[in-house]
Amino acid sequence: METDYTLIGGGVVGLSVAWGLLKRGRTVTVLDGDDGSFRASRGNFGLVWVQSKGMNQPRYAQWSQGSAALWADFAAELGDATGQSVPLEQNGGYDLHFSEESLQETVDKYNVLKEKLGGDYPFEVLGHNALRKEEPHIGPKVVGAILHHQDGHANPLQLLRALAADVRRLGGRVLTGKTVSRVSKPDSFRVTCEDGTTVTSAKVVLAAGLGAATLGPSMGFKAPIRPQRGQVLITEKLPKLINRPSLIARQVDEGGIQIGATNEEVGLDDRVTQPGLSGLAADAIAAYPALAKAQLVRSWGALRVLSPDGLPIYQHSATMPGAYLVTCHSGITLAAAHARLLPDWLEGTEAAPDLEVFSEQRFAVS
Amino acid sequence: MTRVDLAIIGAGPAGMAAAALAARQGLRVTLLDEQPRAGGQIYRDVDRAAALRGDLLGPDYTHGATLTAALKHSGVDHVSGAVVWAIEEGFALSYTKDGRGAQVMADRVLLATGAIERPMPLPGWTLPGVMTAGAGQILLKQSGVLARRAVLVGTGPLLYLTAAQMLRAGTPPLALVETATRSDLLGAMRHLGGALRGWRYLLKGLGLLAELKRGGVKRHVGATGLAIEGLARAEALSFSAGGKSHRIACDTVYLHHGVVPNVQAARSLGIAHDWNAAQACFLPRLDIWGQSDVPGIYVAGDSAGIGGAKVAEEAGRLAALHVAQAAGRITQTELDRQAAPLRATLARERAVRPFLDRAYPPCPEALAPADATLICRCEEVTAGDIRNYASLGCVGPNQAKAFGRAGMGPCQGRYCGLTVTALLAEANGQTPDATGYYRVRAPLKPVTLGELAQMDQTAQDAAE
Amino acid sequence: MNNASPFLETETASRVTVTFAGAPLDLPLGANLAAALLTAGVGAFRQTPVSGAPRGPFCMMGACFDCLVEIDGVARQACMTEVTAGLQIDRPHEGDHDAG
Ligand SMILES: Cc1cc2nc3c(=O)[nH]c(=O)nc-3n(C[C@H](O)[C@H](O)[C@H](O)COP(=O)(O)OP(=O)(O)OC[C@H]3O[C@@H](n4cnc5c(N)ncnc54)[C@H](O)[C@@H]3O)c2cc1C
Numbered sequence: 058m059e060t061d062y063t064l065i066g067g068g069v070v071g072l073s074v075a076w077g078l079l080k081r082g083r084t085v086t087v088l089d090g091d092d093g094s095f096r097a098s099r100g101n102f103g104l105v106w107v108q109s110k111g112m113n114q115p116r117y118a119q120w121s122q123g124s125a126a127l128w129a130d131f132a133a134e135l136g137d138a139t140g141q142s143v144p145l146e147q148n149g150g151y152d153l154h155f156s157e158e159s160l161q162e163t164v165d166k167y168n169v170l171k172e173k174l175g176g177d178y179p180f181e182v183l184g185h186n187a188l189r190k191e192e193p194h195i196g197p198k199v200v201g202a203i204l205h206h207q208d209g210h211a212n213p214l215q216l217l218r219a220l221a222a223d224v225r226r227l228g229g230r231v232l233t234g235k236t237v238s239r240v241s242k243p244d245s246f247r248v249t250c251e252d253g254t255t256v257t258s259a260k261v262v263l264a265a266g267l268g269a270a271t272l273g274p275s276m277g278f279k280a281p282i283r284p285q286r287g288q289v290l291i292t293e294k295l296p297k298l299i300n301r302p303s304l305i306a307r308q309v310d311e312g313g314i315q316i317g318a319t320n321e322e323v324g325l326d327d328r329v330t331q332p333g334l335s336g337l338a339a340d341a342i343a344a345y346p347a348l349a350k351a352q353l354v355r356s357w358g359a360l361r362v363l364s365p366d367g368l369p370i371y372q373h374s375a376t377m378p379g380a381y382l383v384t385c386h387s388g389i390t391l392a393a394a395h396a397r398l399l400p401d402w403l404e405g406t407e408a409a410p411d412l413e414v415f416s417e418q419r420f421a422v423s
Numbered sequence: 424m425t426r427v428d429l430a431i432i433g434a435g436p437a438g439m440a441a442a443a444l445a446a447r448q449g450l451r452v453t454l455l456d457e458q459p460r461a462g463g464q465i466y467r468d469v470d471r472a473a474a475l476r477g478d479l480l481g482p483d484y485t486h487g488a489t490l491t492a493a494l495k496h497s498g499v500d501h502v503s504g505a506v507v508w509a510i511e512e513g514f515a516l517s518y519t520k521d522g523r524g525a526q527v528m529a530d531r532v533l534l535a536t537g538a539i540e541r542p543m544p545l546p547g548w549t550l551p552g553v554m555t556a557g558a559g560q561i562l563l564k565q566s567g568v569l570a571r572r573a574v575l576v577g578t579g580p581l582l583y584l585t586a587a588q589m590l591r592a593g594t595p596p597l598a599l600v601e602t603a604t605r606s607d608l609l610g611a612m613r614h615l616g617g618a619l620r621g622w623r624y625l626l627k628g629l630g631l632l633a634e635l636k637r638g639g640v641k642r643h644v645g646a647t648g649l650a651i652e653g654l655a656r657a658e659a660l661s662f663s664a665g666g667k668s669h670r671i672a673c674d675t676v677y678l679h680h681g682v683v684p685n686v687q688a689a690r691s692l693g694i695a696h697d698w699n700a701a702q703a704c705f706l707p708r709l710d711i712w713g714q715s716d717v718p719g720i721y722v723a724g725d726s727a728g729i730g731g732a733k734v735a736e737e738a739g740r741l742a743a744l745h746v747a748q749a750a751g752r753i754t755q756t757e758l759d760r761q762a763a764p765l766r767a768t769l770a771r772e773r774a775v776r777p778f779l780d781r782a783y784p785p786c787p788e789a790l791a792p793a794d795a796t797l798i799c800r801c802e803e804v805t806a807g808d809i810r811n812y813a814s815l816g817c818v819g820p821n822q823a824k825a826f827g828r829a830g831m832g833p834c835q836g837r838y839c840g841l842t843v844t845a846l847l848a849e850a851n852g853q854t855p856d857a858t859g860y861y862r863v864r865a866p867l868k869p870v871t872l873g874e875l876a877q878m879d880q881t882a883q884d885a886a887e
Numbered sequence: 888m889n890n891a892s893p894f895l896e897t898e899t900a901s902r903v904t905v906t907f908a909g910a911p912l913d914l915p916l917g918a919n920l921a922a923a924l925l926t927a928g929v930g931a932f933r934q935t936p937v938s939g940a941p942r943g944p945f946c947m948m949g950a951c952f953d954c955l956v957e958i959d960g961v962a963r964q965a966c967m968t969e970v971t972a973g974l975q976i977d978r979p980h981e982g983d984h985d986a987g
């Protein structure tokens with residue numbers, strides 16, 4: 058057997074888990090696809106986000122909060138180890154509203170959740186004027202915002218790069234340009250790639266993003282995940298214009314304003330469209346009118362990895378013991394939890410987090 | 424919204440010739456170009472400049488006026504100053520003109536977006552005062568502006584031509600520093616074969632060289648160790664040649680080692696491309712009419728593969744004829760009849776390429792730059808950075824772009840794309856085809872959010 | 888004509904006054920803005936937002952974006968712009984490279 062674990066998928070989820078396992082002294086092999094494969098990890102919005110998560114499942118809200126709390130330390134450790142920082146800001150984030158009704162509706166929902174969480178849900182409501190003090194460029198159409206103090210944002214690409222570098226530094230074996238076509242378990246696991254490469258290991262973690270939908274069923278998982286397209290815009294680098302991030306726009310550490318994202322059910326199509334780009338631009342200008350003069354430099358479409366209820370799936374295979382499915386929509390937010398907490402679950406230790414609500418049980422009857 | 428039979432992007436020789444011919448066949452044609460006047464790169468501003476300085480620029484340049492004249496009387500809707508930034512299925516072309524977004528729908532599209540100069544990353548190539556030789560030529564053609572103390576560096580006929588034009592204008596370059604060697608030229612002679620055009624090209628090149636020599640322009644060949652020195656701007660070029668090191672103080676450095684197709688539009692449509700070893704670049708995969716694997720999308724001129732102005736013109740016409748046939752304006756027989764002479768010219772013109780490619784190979788130190796050299800001008804990424812990303816498992820440029828931002832700036836990879844592919848291919852021991860190229864997306868050129876938002880349908884509906 | 892400039896102008900055209908980074912300049916009406924600034928002796932048009940390095944026109948054909956200037960608060964390619972009277976030209980987002 059070559060390593061303790063094989064990770065199928067080297068996106069942010071696979072690499073976070075691999076990093077965590079290496080830190081515990083496990084040996085890992087990571088297999089990742091080619092340059093053109095769908096990669097949510099390099100097309101996402103970069104929020105380390107708590108608000109609005111788990112409105113119907115407080116455990117998900119908690120899991121996100123827990124990860125957000127671990128993020129700073131996680132980012133610092135990666136930065137020190139690789140000598141290149143992983144930019145992170147956790148000074149809170151906004152949910153911007155264009156009508157009093159929608160603002161109030163959301164506040165009511167947050168209050169319900171706050172109660173279920175025993176009060177640990179630190180948010181405040183800012184009216185237009187209060188918001189304007191915090192964000193001088195906010196537009197007149199924004200009636201107010203919910204400022205949630207556990208929210209923040211990171212540079213997701215630097216996270217990915219740091220993980221790729223540090224997994225290698227820690228002795229992880231990473232093979233890129235490898236597409237896994239078959240997983241079998243004659244005795245230990247044999248994972249076979251399209252190009253004939255075969256690796257063996259004691260355990261396997263399927264963290265292949267959308268690729269899990271294809272491989273999952275052969276490994277005993279339901280893996281009911283689907284793509285959902287998000288188009289994202291980024292402007293030229295600008296002087297400081299936005300202080301805190303929101304779901305509409307954020308100013309990235311390099312200076313550009315990132316604007317997102319559409320939610321489109323279009324299958325495996327990650328193209329951008331003029332109506333998509335125009336709609337996002339219009340929303341962003343409504344929030345920050347000064348953006349009308351900013352040049353859009355790049356745009357992209359990326360596919361979210363979504364389960365039917367939007368929550369993560371953490372499942373141990375019943376038919377192939379030792380195989381695990383790990384997939385989620387908010388892989389950036391959850392990166393710290395995946396690195397720090399998930400290894401205990403995979404190893405089955407005392408300290409394993411309770412992830413029962415995230416099992417595939419919930420998709421029981423169809 | 425306007426709907427036309429054929430939309431053409433680019434009003435260079437390929438686009439102008441195609442537009443005029445298609446219109447003559449009765450097709451509704453829109454020709455979009457971001458320049459204020461027709462001409463493209465070779466015939467930049469020909470209607471104005473030919474009268475002012477046609478003697479300096481030569482008959483190859485003034486020929487362009489016949490194309491602009493034909494265009495003017497063709498009934499083609501030529502939208503100048505129109506920057507096309509998205510091409511989508513259907514086909515919908517989004518563009519900006521005078522600060523406003525607009526769209527045109529077309530049954531078929533011809534991409535005639537021309538070439539750009541091959542990126543030439545050398546130490547110091549980002550300093551003010553360092554430009555491409557083509558830029559020097561554009562300054563002269565369009566504006567009558569000349570560099571007083573310039574050094575020309577690199578290889579290829581365009582370098583000689585620029586030098587000769589500067590000489591004729593009374594400001595000869597301080598030196599012509601060539602990276603090709605004499606043996607490149609001798610080796611290339613074998614490829615001349617019986618191609619008469621080839622001999623003419625060779626003689627033209629030799630003629631320009633003789634003119635430069637008479638004019639006292641110092642020439643170095645086989646130069647290596649090239650670097651541009653200067654703190655806030657270019658001050659000197661240093662290099663080795665003939666076993667000696669040289670340093671030439673100057674204000675301006677014009678770089679050139681060939682042109683490569685401008686593939687942004689074709690790539691954005693997902694058209695298949697293949698590596699062409701002789702031209703050391705990717706070319707879109709096309710049929711004999713210039714149609715790509717995206718039905719209805721044609722590519723002609725230098726954006727389909729470097730062939731020069733005459734090839735561009737005839738290839739544009741071929742594509743236009745095929746569009747006319749596909750639209751039911753001419754029969755198959757008529758198509759074949761009209762295509763025959765165009766094909767004959769194309770074959771003659773293309774026969775010279777093997778000679779040119781061999782005689783003026785790209786500068787090796789710019790194809791595989793030293794670690795410290797910046798290769799992405801916009802995001803200031805070095806060749807060493809890219810090699811490092813290869814060691815982190817980047818098998819292709821898109822992963823490297825995510826790790827290090829090369830290709831993310833406003834030029835959208837135009838001046839680093841080929842270098843990044845080459846560096847990764849070398850580091851990973853892969854072919855350029857296996858390595859691939861940047862995924863190019865809209866906007867093909869930056870567009871303001873205001874211009875974009877103004878095209879938002881919901882906003883427009885609300886306003887009505 | 889500007890003798891300090893590395894570039895020589897051969898055409899004569901009527902001139903109009905514009906400002907560049909606050910200073911007045913007389914440039915030929917209708918000329919290509921990048922060419923006109925170069926002949927007026929402006930070498931560095933901007934500083935990069937990444938390292939603050941100076942840059943000037945490189946390609947003159949709208950492909951490299953090194954000639955960016957700011958006009959009416961919008962970053963524009965000088966090589967794709969024509970000189971008009973009263974143009975107010977600034978270095979793009981002057982002084983913001985510490986932001987990124
Ligand atoms: C538009 C958008 C915005 C988002 N915004 C945020 C946000 O603000 N905050 C946040 O926390 N999350 C956000 N996300 C979600 C986040 O990006 C994803 O949850 C996360 O990237 C998922 O990572 P992953 O590793 O599971 O998947 P991916 O990044 O898709 O990686 C999967 C990897 O598996 C590989 N693979 C697939 N199949 C195989 C196979 N058969 N063999 C070998 N390898 C294979 C692929 O090559 C790929 O590298 C966003 C997503 C999108 C699309």
Ligand SMILES: Cc1cc2nc3c(=O)[nH]c(=O)nc-3n(C[C@H](O)[C@H](O)[C@H](O)COP(=O)(O)OP(=O)(O)OC[C@H]3O[C@@H](n4cnc5c(N)ncnc54)[C@H](O)[C@@H]3O)c2cc1C
Nearest residue numbers: 433435436437456457463464465507536537557724725732
């Ligand atoms: C700077 C330069 C100088 C050259 N000088 C010479 C020369 O002197 N002699 C010679 O033989 N060859 C020269 N060449 C080679 C030249 O490419 C060909 O000879 C010839 O111009 C090719 O014609 P074309 O029609 O394919 O493209 P081009 O003449 O290049 O025309 C392409 C047109 O497309 C437009 N365009 C591109 N993208 C867009 C977009 N997104 N939206 C709107 N418009 C767009 C451009 O503005 C341009 O006008 C030069 C090349 C370059 C790059």
Ligand code: FES
Nearest residue numbers: 947951952954966
């Ligand atoms: S000089 Fe290259 S874009 Fe203007």
